[in-house]
Amino acid sequence: MFAIKAGTRFKNFRSLERIFATLKNRSRTISELGNSKSVIKVNDTDDEAKITHEDAEEAAISIEKIARNKLSKTTKTTNSIKSIKIIDNSLPVLSYKDDEKYKIKYISDDREANELIGMNRSKLFGFDIEWRVFPKPPSPVSLLQLCDASTIFLFHVARMQRFPRYLQELMENPMILKFGPNICADGKKLFRDYDIQCKSLVELGSLGIQVKKDGFITQRKVQSLRTLVEVLLEKQIIKDQKIQKSNWDCCWLSKPQIDYAANDATYLLAERIFALQSEQIALDPSISYAIDLCDIDQETTKVRRFAMKIII
Numbered sequence: 255m256f257a258i259k260a261g262t263r264f265k266n267f268r269s270l271e272r273i274f275a276t277l278k279n280r281s282r283t284i285s286e287l288g289n290s291k292s293v294i295k296v297n298d299t300d301d302e303a304k305i306t307h308e309d310a311e312e313a314a315i316s317i318e319k320i321a322r323n324k325l326s327k328t329t330k331t332t333n334s335i336k337s338i339k340i341i342d343n344s345l346p347v348l349s350y351k352d353d354e355k356y357k358i359k360y361i362s363d364d365r366e367a368n369e370l371i372g373m374n375r376s377k378l379f380g381f382d383i384e385w386r387v388f389p390k391p392p393s394p395v396s397l398l399q400l401c402d403a404s405t406i407f408l409f410h411v412a413r414m415q416r417f418p419r420y421l422q423e424l425m426e427n428p429m430i431l432k433f434g435p436n437i438c439a440d441g442k443k444l445f446r447d448y449d450i451q452c453k454s455l456v457e458l459g460s461l462g463i464q465v466k467k468d469g470f471i472t473q474r475k476v477q478s479l480r481t482l483v484e485v486l487l488e489k490q491i492i493k494d495q496k497i498q499k500s501n502w503d504c505c506w507l508s509k510p511q512i513d514y515a516a517n518d519a520t521y522l523l524a525e526r527i528f529a530l531q532s533e534q535i536a537l538d539p540s541i542s543y544a545i546d547l548c549d550i551d552q553e554t555t556k557v558r559r560f561a562m563k564i565i566i
Contacts, residue, residue, distance in 0.1 A: 348489040350516050355404050358516050360507070362410040367418035376402035379424075380520025381432040381455070383440050384502045394447035396502035400424075400432075401521040408515050412503045417448045428453040428549070433524040435459055435479045441550040455548040458523050462486055464543055465530040475546075483519055486526045491519060 350356050361367045380401035386393040396412035398421070411417055424430055425444065433456045434440060441452035459477030462485065463470055469485040470477060483491045497514045507515070535541050547558045 343490065345484060345488060345490040348483055348487060348491045348517065348519055348522075350406060350519075356401075356406055356516075357404065358406045358408065358512065360408045360410065360512060362413040362506075364414040364416050364418045367409055367414070368420040370407065371418065371420040371424055374402070374405075377429065378402065378431050378521070378524065379433070380518060380522075380524060381434045381437060381440070382515075382518050382520060383443065384498075384515060385443075386501050386503045387499050393503050395444055397507070397515055398444075399515050399518055401518060403521070403525075406516045406518070408507070408512065410507065411448075413505065417450070422448070422450050425450050425452045428547075430454060431456055431547070433458050433461075434520045435482060436476050438548045438550070441548065445550050450550075452550045453547075455550070456524075456545060457548070458482055458520065458527070460546055461527045461543075462523070465527055465534065479519065482523050486523055486530075487519070491517065 350358075359370060361370065380399075382399045383395045384397040384399070385395050393412070396410070398409040398411055400407040400409070409418065409421060411421075425432070431454050432452065435458050437455045437457055441455050444450045444452055457475055459482065460475040462477060462482055463475070466485055470481065480491055480493065483489055494510070494514065497510050500508075500511060502511070531543055549556045549558065
């Protein structure tokens with residue numbers, strides 16, 4: 255037999271659990287007990303516990319507080335783990351092939367590249383790059399993708415005699431905006447590989463948060479392309495890592511490589527963001543948006559911030 259005296263402080267969680275479980279197994283509840291001096295006799299396996307009404311209440315309250323605290327911590331941890339990577343496989347798959355307006359231009363000659371860029375008057379481009387990662391060391395930029403309202407340009411610079419002069423001028427032109435996820439890192443790689451000082455690079459994640467504040471798990475400016483597509487376009491994008499890590503320096507890109515590079519979606523995302531801006535401004539004319547323009551200058555990133563509204 256063991257007895258717990260009135261006023262005893264319960265510090266051992268297992269002891270509290272045992273007492274609480276014992277009390278719950280009885281047909282009578284605590285509220286049916288007599289005065290504070292009454293004693294409950296409980297048969298618990300081989301032992302008989304004597305617990306006063308006050309002790310029982312204190313034990314129950316302590317257990318409830320501890321349990322709630324543990325449950326709260328467990329829930330927060332579980333939610334944190336779940337929020338690391340959420341992929342909605344029920345969403346339709348994004349493909350450039352679904353939109354008939356897009357044409358693909360694959361260019362492996364610098365003279366042809368200069369000719370095409372010289373005829374283009376677009377002021378907004380989706381931008382991305384690919385390069386061979388393995389075997390190490392990684393190669394210079396192999397493929398540069400630009401996308402405007404109607405054409406996806408795939409410049410296979412690894413196969414060109416020189417980096418196209420007009421393409422360099424486009425990338426360094428501060429009046430032409432280039433959009434992409436983690437775009438400043440891509441700009442720095444272009445500088446390291448070809449000494450190109452990109453101007454007016456726009457981080458899509460930063461713009462996306464402005465128009466869909468509640469749509470992103472985190473509020474960091476850099477968001478993955480997959481997350482941006484899910485939140486802003488309500489679709490899923492398939493990016494095969496085997497293709498991503500394939501040889502982009504080869505003489506001719508394979509069909510899967512071309513499909514992978516063309517399915518970039520950066521221009522579609524920019525288009526969607528500006529459409530949402532227009533809708534929100536129409537509802538509330540006092541709303542204004544600011545765009546951070548990143549310039550790559552000798553391996554450093556300079557940011558110019560100004561308010562503007564662009565309608566594609």
